Amino acid sequence: MINRERTFITFQVGLALAALLVGTLLGPFQALEHSKIDLYPLLKPLISNYYQGLTIHGVLNALVFTTLFIMGFHTFCTINGLNRRLKWFGLAATGLGFMVLGFILAGTTMFLNQATVLYTFYPPMKATPWFYIGLTSLIVGSWMIGWSQLATLAEWKKENPGVKTPLITMGCMVNTILWQLATLGIGIQMLVLVIPWALNLTPATDALLNRVLFWFTGHPLVYFWLLPAYVSWYSLLPRQVEGKLFSDPLARLSFWGFLIFSTPVGFHHQFADPGVPVVWKYIHALLTFLVVIPSFMTAFTVIASLERAGRKKGGTGLFGWISRLNWKNPSVSAQLLSGLIFFFGGIGGIINASGSLNLVIHNTTWVPGHFHLTVATATTLTFMGITFWLVPHLSRKNLKLPKIALASTWTWFIGMIFFSLGMHWLGLLGAPRRVPFSTASYDHPSWHLPQALTGIGGAILLVAATLYFISIFATILSKEKAAAPIEIPIAEAEIEPSHTPAWLDYWKPWIILAIILVIIGYGPILIQMFGNINAVSPGFKVW
Amino acid sequence: MEVNPYEKVWMGITITAIILMLIATVMAGFGLGVQLPGASQTVDPKKLSSEPPFNQPGVYEVAPGKYQVIMIAYTWAFNPNEVRIPAGSEVTFKITSRDVTHGMLLEGTNLNIMIIPGQISEITRRFDQPGTYLFVCHEYCGVGHQAMAGKVIVEP
Ligand code: HEM
Ligand SMILES: [Cu+2]
Ligand SMILES: [Cu+2]
Numbered sequence: 001m002i003n004r005e006r007t008f009i010t011f012q013v014g015l016a017l018a019a020l021l022v023g024t025l026l027g028p029f030q031a032l033e034h035s036k037i038d039l040y041p042l043l044k045p046l047i048s049n050y051y052q053g054l055t056i057h058g059v060l061n062a063l064v065f066t067t068l069f070i071m072g073f074h075t076f077c078t079i080n081g082l083n084r085r086l087k088w089f090g091l092a093a094t095g096l097g098f099m100v101l102g103f104i105l106a107g108t109t110m111f112l113n114q115a116t117v118l119y120t121f122y123p124p125m126k127a128t129p130w131f132y133i134g135l136t137s138l139i140v141g142s143w144m145i146g147w148s149q150l151a152t153l154a155e156w157k158k159e160n161p162g163v164k165t166p167l168i169t170m171g172c173m174v175n176t177i178l179w180q181l182a183t184l185g186i187g188i189q190m191l192v193l194v195i196p197w198a199l200n201l202t203p204a205t206d207a208l209l210n211r212v213l214f215w216f217t218g219h220p221l222v223y224f225w226l227l228p229a230y231v232s233w234y235s236l237l238p239r240q241v242e243g244k245l246f247s248d249p250l251a252r253l254s255f256w257g258f259l260i261f262s263t264p265v266g267f268h269h270q271f272a273d274p275g276v277p278v279v280w281k282y283i284h285a286l287l288t289f290l291v292v293i294p295s296f297m298t299a300f301t302v303i304a305s306l307e308r309a310g311r312k313k314g315g316t317g318l319f320g321w322i323s324r325l326n327w328k329n330p331s332v333s334a335q336l337l338s339g340l341i342f343f344f345g346g347i348g349g350i351i352n353a354s355g356s357l358n359l360v361i362h363n364t365t366w367v368p369g370h371f372h373l374t375v376a377t378a379t380t381l382t383f384m385g386i387t388f389w390l391v392p393h394l395s396r397k398n399l400k401l402p403k404i405a406l407a408s409t410w411t412w413f414i415g416m417i418f419f420s421l422g423m424h425w426l427g428l429l430g431a432p433r434r435v436p437f438s439t440a441s442y443d444h445p446s447w448h449l450p451q452a453l454t455g456i457g458g459a460i461l462l463v464a465a466t467l468y469f470i471s472i473f474a475t476i477l478s479k480e481k482a483a484a485p486i487e488i489p490i491a492e493a494e495i496e497p498s499h500t501p502a503w504l505d506y507w508k509p510w511i512i513l514a515i516i517l518v519i520i521g522y523g524p525i526l527i528q529m530f531g532n533i534n535a536v537s538p539g540f541k542v543w
Numbered sequence: 544m545e546v547n548p549y550e551k552v553w554m555g556i557t558i559t560a561i562i563l564m565l566i567a568t569v570m571a572g573f574g575l576g577v578q579l580p581g582a583s584q585t586v587d588p589k590k591l592s593s594e595p596p597f598n599q600p601g602v603y604e605v606a607p608g609k610y611q612v613i614m615i616a617y618t619w620a621f622n623p624n625e626v627r628i629p630a631g632s633e634v635t636f637k638i639t640s641r642d643v644t645h646g647m648l649l650e651g652t653n654l655n656i657m658i659i660p661g662q663i664s665e666i667t668r669r670f671d672q673p674g675t676y677l678f679v680c681h682e683y684c685g686v687g688h689q690a691m692a693g694k695v696i697v698e699p
Contacts, residue, residue, distance in 0.1 A: 286565060292560070304549075432648055435688065536660065540685075542618055
């Protein structure tokens with residue numbers, strides 16, 4: 001890889017890990033708080049209350065870490081899959097500049113307690129305009145990096161007619177397109193509604209319309225977080241367990257499925273909202289169920305690839321193959337454990353998506369319990385697994401303290417089981433989310449046991465995060481260069497790309513289909529809501 | 544396209560499962576009467592104290608066994624924060640917010656709704672079991688969010 005690109009990717013991954021470091025270390029404080037061990041006095045004067053910390057945790061983890069890491073991973077997969085340099089590099093570098101600016105603005109305003117509005121920032125709660133400008137800058141920067149990657153792909157396609165796009169590039173670029181489409185919601189929200197209002201150019205805003213635009217982006221965001229993990233499970237993991245990808249065409253079909261089904265479904269986050277017609281809630285619930293199809297296809301293909309690898313290495317019986325899967329490699333262990341956790345996350349997700357069950361758990365601790373299985377584990381632990389080879393690859397050093405790295409994956413897994421068990425259970429008992437229980441005006445004896453489980457989980461997760469960063473820092477800081485270049489583990493496919501039908505590599509029809517579905521799913525209701533805009537809310541600073 | 548026979552079976556199972564889930568959701572929605580809040584009336588939060596019905600929050604008996612609760616959520620309380628009704632009543636809550644977004648979750652039930660400024664949340668539930676039920680604000684609404692709660696007292 002050329003040095004220019006290597007530096008570019010190193011910046012994105014490095015900044016992402018810095019955001020994860022700060023964001024994640026706040027998690028155990030929150031979890032321990034949930035078991036009524038209040039350690040926040042230790043954080044004064046840096047963090048003055050639970051909600052300020054929670055805002056930082058949500059924004060740095062879910063928005064900054066994920067987006068920066070994914071941009072770096074996409075860049076990596078584009079240039080290494082296509083084996084060429086990044087086109088429009090100046091644009092991509094400018095994009096990174098915008099993202100860094102966004103990181104700094106959002107970070108500073110949150111630490112100064114000027115933006116304690118949580119990562120969902122529902123207006124009419126009002127932060128300093130710099131916070132919104134920061135988040136917008138982060139997103140705009142990611143668009144630019146995406147355009148540069150798409151231009152690279154377009155040029156490659158022109159030069160290689162009839163050749164299938166390599167799968168790692170294809171999966172990442174589908175995700176880039178998904179991101180461009182999905183962030184239209186939050187983009188319009190920020191530029192048309194929030195920033196003018198935060199700058200006092202408009203006197204009042206429409207709280208409901210803000211929520212609709214936020215969740216337009218908010219749901220596909222979940223798939224934006226997941227698809228890079230799927231790219232790794234499909235195209236890299238099989239190689240790391242000395243096997244092959246089971247089927248190239250099915251992998252591609254599932255990526256297209258995610259693109260078309262993931263955006264027009266945001267109302268399932270708003271089942272409990274007044275003002276959204278019930279019909280629309282049901283249309284989106286229906287479309288949400290369709291995302292199950294590519295998800296189950298992914299489960300099949302990934303498990304089949306792993307099973308064949310395990311059997312080839314002598315695993316027998318129904319489950320014997322599992323033990324043959326290079327569990328000693330921390331990158332493999334991270335990804336296998338994420339996959340296992342994701343299985344439970346998926347089941348919970350189906351419950352969230354069905355309107356009537358949703359009413360039982362909406363905005364209870366069940367919800368963070370759920371997404372710590374998905375984004376905070378399936379995605380994050382897989383990304384950690386990727387860094388176990390990517391950081392060595394970028395720094396040209398071997399992974400240091402691999403046993404500690406391995407231990408971090410298992411402690412993360414075990415900690416998350418306790419944590420999410422506690423949070424799901426607590427939610428079923430009716431405990432609301434985003435509440436510091438040690439100072440709440442209410443309590444319930446039945447909550448105490450799940451609260452304790454949550455706290456235990458948080459303590460184990462603190463150990464996991466610490467072990468992870470020890471191994472990563474040891475690698476970065478070590479002086480020894482690796483003897484040989486560190487391999488990028490790209491798997492071959494059993495059913496090869498040459499057997500893949502050509503229509504699975506036609507991009508335009510799928511993109512058009514995705515756009516049409518978004519127009520059907522959101523067009524009429526957005527036109528109606530903008531037409532009858534109910535801008536009656538001035539801003540409130542409530543912290 | 545080459546598709547493995549097991550994969551075909553698996554896709555069959557997936558599609559059947561989706562159809563069953565859809566039927567279950569629709570049945571729950573229309574057949575069993577689980578209602579989601581839908582299109583609502585709008586209201587100007589600045590005029591709550593001057594215009595009915597929100598200028599007089601409270602619990603009203605509108606017909607025998609039928610009650611209406613006119614409620615305002617604001618930072619950081621509900622008004623009224625105590626709803627007393629006899630067992631067997633059917634209660635319609637009409638709630639709105641005076642400032643930021645709030646929420647309401649009534650313990651042990653599926654009374655779970657967002658309270659968004661500018662919108663009126665309306666939800667009806669029956670209360671048969673006597674007892675005291677806690678309700679809490681479940682959307683972050685500022686530094687007093689954890690203190691925002693009330694109770695429904697169902698009298699025998
Ligand atoms: C050490 C591991 C972690 C622990 C112990 C932890 C714990 C928690 C807890 C207790 C909450 C608060 C729930 C509430 O008050 O409702 C929370 C919220 C959240 N966490 Fe984590 N977390 C961890 C890692 C992560 C990671 C890696 C991510 C994402 C990449 C993440 C994303 C979030 C988000 C988006 C929220 C919601 C914030 C909000 O409600 O505004 N967490 N976490
Ligand atoms: Cu509230
Ligand atoms: Cu609240």
